[in-house]
Amino acid sequence: DPQYTTDCLRQGICKRYGSEKVDVVVLGNSHAQMWSPVIDAICQELKLTVLFYTADGVPPFPSVPPQRKAVTTFSPDEWFIFDSNRVKLITARNPRLIIVASRWSRFSLDDKISKFLEGICSQGSEVLLIEDPPELAIGAVSAPVFISSTRSTTIKAQSLANLRKSAATLRSLSEKFNCIHTVQTADLYLANTDRVKARSGNEILYIDADHLSFSGANMAKDRIESEMSKILTNSFPR
DSSP states (O other), rough: OGGGTTTHHOOOEEEEEEEOSSOOEEEEEEHHHHHHHHHHHHHHHTTEEEEEEETTTTSSSSSSOOOOOOOOSSSSSHHHHHHHHHHHHHHHHSSSSEEEEOOGOOOOHHHHHHHHHEEEHTTOEEEEEOOOOOBBBBBBSOOOHHHHHSSSSSEEEEOOOOHHHHHHHHHHHHHTTTTTEOOOOGGTTTTSSSSSOOEEEEEEEEEESSOOOOHHHHHHHHHHHHHHHHHHHSSSSO
């Protein structure tokens, strides 16, 4: 939408379904964008104002302090602006809930991320990490194209070892930081121990090996909404 052309760097995309105050901030990369329509619908139902500040190929959490470096989507100067603004927006908006999603199998915790998370907890925000769905063993091809070549509604899963490892990493974060919560999604998409649900009726659930379609992401809507509601009910309203 043309109205959002410059917002990706400066202030994010804000959907005001509640008050002027931002209740929810969404951070992350293309995996956060994958869940964003679902989160948007949930926030509309719950009358929460939500701010989306995501971009393809970026680390899920900001560095403290921000650095100038080239990343997939941005030049070094653009990245410095984007990463700095993630911290500034959260500090200024002081949201009740920060939702973060990423391709967690490629995530590793370091001291800069720990420093950021300590700051989040100290300011009183809660954090919800959305765990990954299982990946498809289809290589770098379109999931709809791949699915169209088979009558099966399931596809062989990429090794689940990385999925289990990344889920364990996120759960360890929730044990280390009292403001962090996780929501599991993988079981919704597993047909059995080594196959993934890729189609439901006429609905294609994936767009490629690791990104869900809107129909696929929507399968987790009730679970994500339940976790959001529980966190927000237990958090102190500001």
